[in-house]
Amino acid sequence: MLDLAAAASRSARAGVRSIEVLRTVRELREWRGETGDLGLVPTMGALHDGHLSLVERAVRESERAIASIFVNPTQFGPAEDYRAYPRDEANDLALLERAGCAAAYLPSVEQIYPAGDDTRIVPGDIAARLEGAARPGHFTGVCTVVAKLFEMVRPTRAYFGQKDFQQLRVVQTMVRHLAMDVRVVPCPTVRADDGLALSSRNAYLSETERASALALSRGLFAAREAWQRGERDAAVLRGAAGGAASAAGRPEYVSVADPATLREIAGRADRAVVSLACRVGRARLIDNVLLGMTLDELAAL
Numbered sequence: 001m002l003d004l005a006a007a008a009s010r011s012a013r014a015g016v017r018s019i020e021v022l023r024t025v026r027e028l029r030e031w032r033g034e035t036g037d038l039g040l041v042p043t044m045g046a047l048h049d050g051h052l053s054l055v056e057r058a059v060r061e062s063e064r065a066i067a068s069i070f071v072n073p074t075q076f077g078p079a080e081d082y083r084a085y086p087r088d089e090a091n092d093l094a095l096l097e098r099a100g101c102a103a104a105y106l107p108s109v110e111q112i113y114p115a116g117d118d119t120r121i122v123p124g125d126i127a128a129r130l131e132g133a134a135r136p137g138h139f140t141g142v143c144t145v146v147a148k149l150f151e152m153v154r155p156t157r158a159y160f161g162q163k164d165f166q167q168l169r170v171v172q173t174m175v176r177h178l179a180m181d182v183r184v185v186p187c188p189t190v191r192a193d194d195g196l197a198l199s200s201r202n203a204y205l206s207e208t209e210r211a212s213a214l215a216l217s218r219g220l221f222a223a224r225e226a227w228q229r230g231e232r233d234a235a236v237l238r239g240a241a242g243g244a245a246s247a248a249g250r251p252e253y254v255s256v257a258d259p260a261t262l263r264e265i266a267g268r269a270d271r272a273v274v275s276l277a278c279r280v281g282r283a284r285l286i287d288n289v290l291l292g293m294t295l296d297e298l299a300a301l
Ligand code: PAF
Pocket: 042, 043, 044, 070, 072, 075, 142, 145, 146, 164, 167
């Protein structure tokens, strides 16, 4: 009987990979060729089960799936963690290969930003609040790199996690405004058994900090429970989330916003995204829950 796992591990030891590793736009274009149906998972690497759930979905739904790994300098502020951001190329490639990804695109900074490149895509109102306000220029960097990746890869579908909710909405909005020929697929947040949303930045947390970081998801779950009991007052939902979350430290923001516009809701909420940002140790963590709306409905916005 053919033992696929043993064969894969023999190949890996011998340095033979079933995943194509592409580092230049030219290699990418040659590999892409005439592939009709292509699923893209854009990542910054340091892959965890959250990323892998996107990859597995892309593999399931596409003729071929590709993941990009690129720590994008333009989406980090000057005082942020661009240099410290966790990087583990060998492990990421092994995980992608095991998940059935056909190719990984790992461009250098020069491939994405050729010398003299000062062209940027600046998102509008959807990027003005929450993460956009806390991290000036962040979404310009995200839109610019995502647009470049879309142009280089020309995917049929691109998979984004709900965990970065505003990023998902900013990208959906860019795709609609620029009539980009790609379908953005929102995918659910993956959580550890204790509720903590998986994030590459969780690697910065000590054991004690990880325990206090649980207050974020507890806050969001408290808001969701209030919603399930019939509570619709945005201020009460905000209070429920913020009250529990403050055990992790003072949240940078506690938001109950309309999922389409990300504007804060005053009064009654018929649907909402409740989101939080909080610094725990040297990690800046964000998380959210979506109330009164499904991800499929979000995909159709
Ligand atoms: O979510 C991320 O990992 C990044 O913001 C993305 C979408 C790969 C763009 O750099």
